[in-house]
Amino acid sequence: MRGEGREGVRIRKMQLKIVLVGERRVGKTSLLERYLKNHFSEEYTGTLGGRVYPTDLEVALDGDDIALAHIAFFDLMGEHSVRKVFAEPFFFGTQGVLAVCDVERPETLHLIKDWMDVVAKIAGPVPVGIVFNKIDRADAMAIGPEETAWLRKEFPTAPTFMTSARTGQGVEDAFTTIISRSVDAVLAKGRASRSGRVYPTDLEVALDGDDIALAHIAFFDLMGEHSVRKTFAEPFFFGTQGVLAVCDVERPETLHLIKDWMDVVAKIAGPVPVGIAFNKIDRADAMAIGPEETAWLRKEFPTAPTFMTSARTGQGVEDAFSTIISRSVDAILAKGRASRSSRVFRQRILLFIAGRGNLGAAKNELFSEFKAVLPAQIMEELDNLVRLEALALDPSGTKTFVKAAEAPGTTRYWATDRGKRIAESPKGDELMIEEIV
Numbered sequence: 001m002r003g004e005g006r007e008g009v010r011i012r013k014m015q016l017k018i019v020l021v022g023e024r025r026v027g028k029t030s031l032l033e034r035y036l037k038n039h040f041s042e043e044y045t046g047t048l049g050g051r052v053y054p055t056d057l058e059v060a061l062d063g064d065d066i067a068l069a070h071i072a073f074f075d076l077m078g079e080h081s082v083r084k085v086f087a088e089p090f091f092f093g094t095q096g097v098l099a100v101c102d103v104e105r106p107e108t109l110h111l112i113k114d115w116m117d118v119v120a121k122i123a124g125p126v127p128v129g130i131v132f133n134k135i136d137r138a139d140a141m142a143i144g145p146e147e148t149a150w151l152r153k154e155f156p157t158a159p160t161f162m163t164s165a166r167t168g169q170g171v172e173d174a175f176t177t178i179i180s181r182s183v184d185a186v187l188a189k190g191r192a193s194r195s196g197r198v199y200p201t202d203l204e205v206a207l208d209g210d211d212i213a214l215a216h217i218a219f220f221d222l223m224g225e226h227s228v229r230k231t232f233a234e235p236f237f238f239g240t241q242g243v244l245a246v247c248d249v250e251r252p253e254t255l256h257l258i259k260d261w262m263d264v265v266a267k268i269a270g271p272v273p274v275g276i277a278f279n280k281i282d283r284a285d286a287m288a289i290g291p292e293e294t295a296w297l298r299k300e301f302p303t304a305p306t307f308m309t310s311a312r313t314g315q316g317v318e319d320a321f322s323t324i325i326s327r328s329v330d331a332i333l334a335k336g337r338a339s340r341s342s343r344v345f346r347q348r349i350l351l352f353i354a355g356r357g358n359l360g361a362a363k364n365e366l367f368s369e370f371k372a373v374l375p376a377q378i379m380e381e382l383d384n385l386v387r388l389e390a391l392a393l394d395p396s397g398t399k400t401f402v403k404a405a406e407a408p409g410t411t412r413y414w415a416t417d418r419g420k421r422i423a424e425s426p427k428g429d430e431l432m433i434e435e436i437v
């Protein structure tokens with residue numbers, strides 16, 4: 001089957017945030033461990049704060065189209081006080097939810113509603129799946145017709161799953177369903193925004209020339225507490241695209257401690273633009289930051305712009321924010337340019353292999369042909385070309401898929417008829433991978 005009016009496969013790349021919510025001890029961490037690592041532990045340690053499990057998945061779409069989803073599963077501690085304090089950084093940008101209860105404890109089902117209310121308030125209406133976990137203990141099953149009726153009333157459209165993280169039963173189904181519903185929701189949103197109905201404009205940023213970026217920006221204001229940072233580092237900083245590190249001119253130690261914050265952010269989000277704000281400069285008489293601190297700063301953060309700000313008078317504030325915003329936008333655009341250059345590289349690989357005719361080319365030969373390119377990148381593009389049906393692992397062009405990273409070095413690739421045609425007269429969009437944001 002083919003997508004309407006279009007020849008060939010389309011690859012659509014996207015990022016997804018899926019959160020697991022529910023009371024303590026219901027089995028959120030266990031379900032993730034089972035799904036991602038096929039592992040189960042009887043022991044209960046409890047999640048301290050939150051963890052993020054990133055994973056890459058290929059999801060089949062209508063026709064032959066494929067979604068390449070980079071999914072971050074957020075596993076949060078099922079603690080009400082924590083949810084109350086950190087709801088915004090936890091749930092902002094959520095695109096799918098698995099709400100988990102424990103069949104042995106009916107109250108954990110009813111409390112799902114509180115979790116969902118908080119998520120919906122911050123992330124809006126997103127796909128939800130309800131998971132009844134621990135069904136291996138069916139003898140202790142405390143969820144009957146009354147609970148089921150309540151559920152249908154409160155969540156009329158949510159699919160339900162009977163799972164056991166212990167035996168694995170139902171786990172795959174729960175995750176696959178919520179992933180595919182979330183992918184559909186993200187694509188539907190993309191279609192809506194292309195048709196101009198949804199306009200996520202919060203800010204316009206001027207770019208080089210007359211271009212304008214419309215940026216939907218979320219500012220995260222986090223508590224400056226080290227114990228909190230330690231416990232919640234992953235859910236707080238995952239996906240960060242820019243940082244404004246703030247110190248207090250009256251307390252020089254707050255400048256030095258910026259380094260600890262930045263180390264944690266960099267570990268989780270990678271290198272992102274940073275700005276450093278020296279705040280409270282209206283109290284310049286109390287200024288405790290001198291040449292020594294400035295020298296240290298230049299050494300530790302050679303490229304970071306600094307700002308003298310006063311939240312009280314407003315001085316420098318606009319400048320600090322607009323600088324960090326425009327640097328973050330630049331960094332994102334640079335990533336986009338990198339993805340265009342991968343398209344060019346994808347084409348070069350195809351040309352090379354098509355040029356080999358019936359001989360095809362082995363993975364190892366490609367590594368030595370494209371020495372300047374990292375093997376990981378070569379393998380990624382080989383996979384993309386197979387997904388796009390321009391290459392095949394068989395001279396007859398039959399579509400089978402083996403990840404290049406898992407195939408031996410002698411594995412050979414051949415150009416398919418479609419691949420040969422594209423190699424002869426590339427039209428540009430045939431090897432395109434659409435990035436959905």
Ligand SMILES: Nc1nc2c(ncn2[C@@H]2O[C@H](COP(=O)(O)OP(=O)(O)OP(=O)(O)O)[C@@H](O)[C@H]2O)c(=O)[nH]1
Nearest residue numbers: 025026027028029030042044047078134164165166
């Ligand atoms: N029998 C059985 N036990 C399970 C199952 N899933 C989890 N458990 C056990 O239940 C306990 C709690 O599991 P966790 O995955 O840590 O629960 P959680 O929801 O992540 O808890 P918090 O992180 O504290 O919010 C552990 O002792 C698990 O071994 C299951 O399907 N069957």
Ligand SMILES: [Mg+2]
Nearest residue numbers: 028029046047
């Ligand atoms: Mg847990």
